[in-house]
Amino acid sequence: MNTKFATATAVLLASAGTGSAEKIKFEYWYGLTGDLGAVVAETCTRFNASQDMYEAVCVGQDGYDKAVQNTIAAFRAGKHPTLLQSFDAGTADLMLSGEFYPVTQLMADTGVTVDWTDYFPGIANYYSSKSGEFFSMPWNSSTPVYYFNKDHFAKAGITEAPITWEGMEAAFVALKDSSQACGLAYAPSSWIDLEQFSMAHNVPVASNNNGYDGLDTELLFNTTLHVRYMEDVQRWMTEGYAMLRTQAAGKTTRDSFVEGECSVFFSSIADHNTIHKLTPSFGWDVQIIPTYEGVERKNTVVGGASLWVLSGKTDEEYKGAANYLAFLATKEEQQFLLENSGYIPVTKSTYEALKAEGFYAKEPFINRDIAMKSLTWSEPTELTRGIRLGGMIQIRAEWMAEVEAALAGQKTMQEALDTAVARGNDHLARFAQTYAGKSFP
C-alpha cells in the first residue's frame, strides 16, 4: 500500500505543478477505518489525479455511526459534505427526511453517464426506490458466506460443503466423529442470522414487505423459520457441535477459525481478504449460506455501505460528486477496491471482464465470487429486496440481547424472540410517530 501512496502522491504533485486552474472542491465523509479507510482515501487521490476540474476532499470519520452522526450535526448547521458513506441501518432517517439527491437524478441532471442496468439486481434493488430509481450509489458491497476448514472436512469425510442446514448438521456430526472438538464457531449476528437468513428463505423479517410499503410496520420474525433456525443453533450449542465465540468470551469466531479450533464460521465475504492476510495454516474455502430443505432458495442481499448525495450544495459540487461516483463505477476503480479488500463487484460488466481475465482463478481471489452466486440466486422478490426499518440499530440490539439471554439458558429461544419482537415493535411505533404522515419514497 505504501508504494501506491507514494506513486499517487507523486502523480498528484506533478499534476498540481502544471498551473491548473482552481479546482472545484467537494467534501466526502466516509466511515471506513483502518486499511479499508486507507483504500477510500486512495480512491480520492486517484480521482483527483485523473482529472483537473474537481477535487474530492475526503475526510475519514472513524466509523460508520460517527460518519452519519457528524454529517447530521454538520447538516443542521449548514456545513455538511456533498457525499456521505452511510451504512444500511443509517439510511431510514435520511430517506424519510428527503434531504438527499437520488443518484439517478443526479447523473441525469449533470449529464454524467452511468449504465444503471449494468448493476446486479440484488444490489440495485437494495438501493433503489420502487420505481427502480437509485437513491444512493453502491460501492463496498458484500454478502454473507461461510468459511470452512478443508482439512477438517476431508478428515471427516465431507466431500462437498453443504448448502442445506440438514447437510450442515450432518457435517457437524461427522466432524465430531472424527474427533474435531468444535464444528461451528458461532456469534449471534442479526445481519446474518436474522436478516440474510430471512432473505435466503424468502420469509419476512417484518410486515409491509420488510417495511417498504409503509410505516405501520410490525416485526414478524418470531413466527417464521427464523425461530426454528435459532432453536437449532441453540441445540447445536448444547449438543457440543457449536461453540459461542465472541470477543468477550475470549476470541472471535474468525480467530477461532483461523487458529484451527472450529471448522466453520459465518461472516461477510469481505472477510475473505482478512483471512488471507492472517495466513491460516490449513486449506480453507467459502460456501454460500445454507437453507432448509424444501425451501425455494432466494437471493441474499448486500451489506456494506453506499454513498449518498446530500441536498443543499451547489451545482458545481454536485457535478464533482457525480464525476467521482461515475469514476468509482469504472472497471479499473472497482478492480482497485476488489484487489485491496474482500468486497465484490457491483456491475455485471466488471464481473464478466474480471472473470475473463482470470481474476477469480488466482490467489487470493479464488472462489470469492461465490458471493455473486448467493446475491444473484434469483430475481429479488418482494421480500428479498432488502429491509427498510426505522430504529434498525435498536432492533438489532434488542435481538442480540435477547438471543444472548436465550443462549445462556435464561429463557427459551421463542420467549427471547417474542420479547425482541415486542420491544422492536415499540421502536418501530416510535419511528412511525416521529415521521407521521411520511412514507418511504
Add this chain to the structure above:
Amino acid sequence: MIERTPILNLATHVILIFGLVIILVPIWLAFVAATQTLQAVNSAPVELWPGDQLWVNLQQAWAQSDFGPKFVNTLIVAIGVVVGKITLACITAFALVFFNFRGRVLIFWMIFITLMLPLEVRIVPTYAVAANALTPFQTIMDWTGISWLITALSGVEVALEWNLLNSYTGLILPLVATATGTFLYRQFFLTIPDELVEAARMDGAGPLRFLWDVLIPLSKTNIAALATIMFVYAWNQYLWPLLVITDRASYGMVVVQLSDLVPDQLTTGGGTPTWHLAMAATLVVMLPPIAIVILMQRWFVRGLINPDK
C-alpha cells in the same frame, strides 16, 4: 522521612511494587501487542512476552497516520487548553470564594452542572454553535428586537458570524468550558486561613493584589496538578476534534488518527484487525503526555514549595 523505620520502608516498597504491577499490566500487554505481527496479535493465547516487530509497526503506524504535523497541532491545542483553563479556573474560583454577593452558590452550581451532561449528548447543537459562535447573541438580538432596531436606525443588517470550525479556537474554547478546574480551585481557596486574608487586607492589599501576591504563589502544587491533568485531557480528545476539523492535514489531532487505525465494529466485516498498529500508535501517542508528567513532577516536590510565608 524523619525517623528510621526499616520495616515500614520494606512494607512501603512491597505495597508500591504490588500496586505498580497491577497498574502497569494493561500497558505491558499493549506494548507486547505493538511488537507482534498481524497474525500473532490476532491469535490466542495472548502473548505475554514481546515480539520483534516494534520498529516495523511504529514506522507503519506513523507513516499511515502522518503523525508529525498532528503532534504539533495537538501540542498547540493542549497548551492552549492548559493556559486557558488554569487562568479561568483561578479567577472564577477566586471571585466565588472571596467576594460577597448574592447568588454565589447559584453561580457555582451553574458552573458545576456542566460536568453532568456528557459531550456526546449535546454534540449536535454544540457543533451548530461552533459553526457560528455568535449564534446565541444573534438569536437573542433577533428575539428582543434589537437587531430590528439597529437595522431601522442605521440600515446595517445584523448578521453576526464567527466560524470556529477548522481552527485552534474551535478546538480550545469548548474544552476550556468545563468545571473541574474551578471546583479544584474552590477547594483550595477554601483552605486559605482567615488570618492570611486579614493580614493582606490590613496591609492595604486590594483583591487583585491579594490574588497575585498571595494566592497564586500558594497554589503552585495545584497549578501543577491541574496543568498535568488538563494537558493530558486535551491531548487525548477525539470526539470533538473528529467533528469540527475536516482539514485534517492542517488541524488534525493525534487521537483522532489513532482511532482511525482501529477497524470499525459496525461494519459487516472486512477491515483487517490491525491491533498491532493501533497499539504501536498508542505507544507513540502517549509519549508527550508522559513527558509532561515527568516534567511537572518537579512541582510536586516537597521543599520547593514553602507555604509558610
Add this chain to the structure above:
Amino acid sequence: MRRAYFKFSWIAAALLAPQLLIIFVFFYWPSAQALYWAFTLEQPWGGGNTWVGFDNFRKVLSDPYYWGSVRVSVIYALATTVLAMTMALTLAIFVDRQLVGYKAYRVAIIWPYAVAAPAVGLAFQFVFNPGAGIFSYINSIAPGWWDLSKYPWQAVTAIVVAGAWKQVAYSFIFFLAALQSIPRSLTEAAAMDGARPLRRMIDLQLPLLTPTFFFLLVINITDSFTDSFGIVDTLTGGGPFRATDLMVYKIYADGFRGFDYSGAAAQSIILMLLVMALTFVQFRYIERRVHYT
C-alpha cells in the same frame, strides 16, 4: 460557603464574566436545545418534530430494562470510586514517604492517565481475555469459569476494573499534590511530639486531605456516570444481555448510534438529575466533615 471578604465590585464581575460567557455559549445554549428534544419526537435530519410532552420520560421510566441500567450504573459508580480512591490514597501516602525510587513510582502510577481512551479499551481486551495470563490459569483449573459472555457479574467486574484504572492515576495525582503541600514543619513538629508515622498519618495527614478527598469523591462519581461509555463499548458492548448497559452507554447507543435524539435527551435529563441529586447529597452531608482550615 465560608465568609467572604471583599465586597462585590466590578472586579468580581469581570473575573466571573469569561467563564460564564464560555459556558453560556458552549454549554447552556446547546444543551437547552438538546434537552428540548426530550419533549418532542425529533427527526435527526431536521425537518420537524412533534410535541409529546412527558411521553418520552414515561416510556423510559416504565421500561424494566431501564431500571436495570440505572442499578448497574450506580453500582459501577460506587465500585469504581471506592476502588480507585482507596488504591490512589494508599499509593499516594506511601509514595509521599519519598523512599528510594519514589520518582519512578510516581511516573508509573500516573502513566495510565496518559493513555488515550480508545486505547484503554483495546488494552483491557487483552487483559480480560480468557485465553491469556491470569485468567487462562484460572480457566485451566476450572474450565469455563472466566467467561465474559456468560456471567454478568464478571462483565461488570471487568468494566469496573477498567474504569477504576484511569481514575486511580487521576486521584493519585491530586492526593499526592495535597500530601506534598503539607508543610514539613508540621510533620517534624508532630514527630518531635512523639507521634509515629502511622499516628501522623491518621491525625495529621488525613484530616488535611479532606478537601482534596471531597473534590475527588465528587469528580470520580460524576465522571463514572458521564464518562464511561467508551469502556463499555470496547469491552462488553453493553452485554452480556444488557448486564453492563450503563445509562450513559444507552444514551450513546440510542441517540448517537440509533438516531433517537428524543429518547436519548429524555434519558440524559434523567441522568443529569440523578447525578445532581448525588452531588447535592455529597455537598450537603459530606462537605460538613471537610476540614478546610
